[in-house]
Amino acid sequence: MDDVAAWKQIEGWREDPSSVAILTDIDGTLAPIVPTPDLSEVPGELLGLLRELSGKYLLVAGISGRKTQDAFDLIGLDEVVYFGNHGFEILRDGEVEVIPDALPFLERVKELESRAKEELAPLGAFVEEKGITASIHYRNAPPEVGERCVAFVKAEGERLGLRITVGRGVVEARPPIRADKGTAVRALVEEYRPRKAMFLGDDTTDLDAFRELVALRKEGTLEEILRVGVRSDEGPPEIVAEADIVAEDVEGVGEVLRVLAR
Numbered sequence: 001m002d003d004v005a006a007w008k009q010i011e012g013w014r015e016d017p018s019s020v021a022i023l024t025d026i027d028g029t030l031a032p033i034v035p036t037p038d039l040s041e042v043p044g045e046l047l048g049l050l051r052e053l054s055g056k057y058l059l060v061a062g063i064s065g066r067k068t069q070d071a072f073d074l075i076g077l078d079e080v081v082y083f084g085n086h087g088f089e090i091l092r093d094g095e096v097e098v099i100p101d102a103l104p105f106l107e108r109v110k111e112l113e114s115r116a117k118e119e120l121a122p123l124g125a126f127v128e129e130k131g132i133t134a135s136i137h138y139r140n141a142p143p144e145v146g147e148r149c150v151a152f153v154k155a156e157g158e159r160l161g162l163r164i165t166v167g168r169g170v171v172e173a174r175p176p177i178r179a180d181k182g183t184a185v186r187a188l189v190e191e192y193r194p195r196k197a198m199f200l201g202d203d204t205t206d207l208d209a210f211r212e213l214v215a216l217r218k219e220g221t222l223e224e225i226l227r228v229g230v231r232s233d234e235g236p237p238e239i240v241a242e243a244d245i246v247a248e249d250v251e252g253v254g255e256v257l258r259v260l261a262r
């Protein structure tokens with residue numbers, strides 16, 4: 001679909017807002033990227049638009065890799081639904097729910113956290129309890145403590161049947177099931193039953209959402225989809241290549257939202 005057709009499609013969606021879901025990434029899409037994530041902010045004008053859209057359209061949802069509560073804090077609107085924590089949790093009406101497939105692993109994640117607090121925290125590691133996932137940070141600890149953290153969490157993860165990933169200064173445990181922005185998009189579409197859905201994103205993890213929209217349209221669950229990609233130096237080229245509409249920055253995302261709200 002070319003750009004002109006995509007904008008026309010948005011105008012068509014305005015005629016029937018109760019059949020439309022607006023799904024969006026937050027950091028880099030609604031909130032400009034800043035040096036430290038704590039300083040991220042969604043501009044006031046976009047918050048106003050999101051509030052207006054959530055009153056008009058079937059669903060407005062923010063989907064983020066951040067902790068679910070952090071996703072809520074960035075937007076702060078009760079009318080919006082939040083999917084966070086790598087697609088494992090959903091927050092609405094003030095309640096956090098773990099997705100059903102992950103729920104059986106909650107106790108095991110908590111067991112790993114409490115074992116890590118006994119064994120690793122005294123060595124200088126920081127155990128971040130994130131609910132259905134756990135992060136053990138060792139960036140500020142000596143290298144041998146980092147090695148000990150990785151070895152310990154890997155062994156415990158294997159014993160408990162959890163997936164372990166090692167990042168920069170952090171080792172994380174999560175349920176061994178697929179959960180990402182694509183599964184979050186599918187869960188929302190299957191629950192709210194829109195006939196049309198859009199996703200707005202800027203980064204690699206957003207491609208899962210773009211591709212799930214395509215799959216949902218192919219199988220007939222959705223009639224129309226729109227992918228809005230935000231161009232940036234750090235984002236992958238596919239975000240622009242696969243998008244129906246390319247926004248040059250957060251202001252460009254605002255333009256899409258303004259047309260929807262008009």
Ligand SMILES: [Mg+2]
Nearest residue numbers: 025027028203
């Ligand atoms: Mg982003």
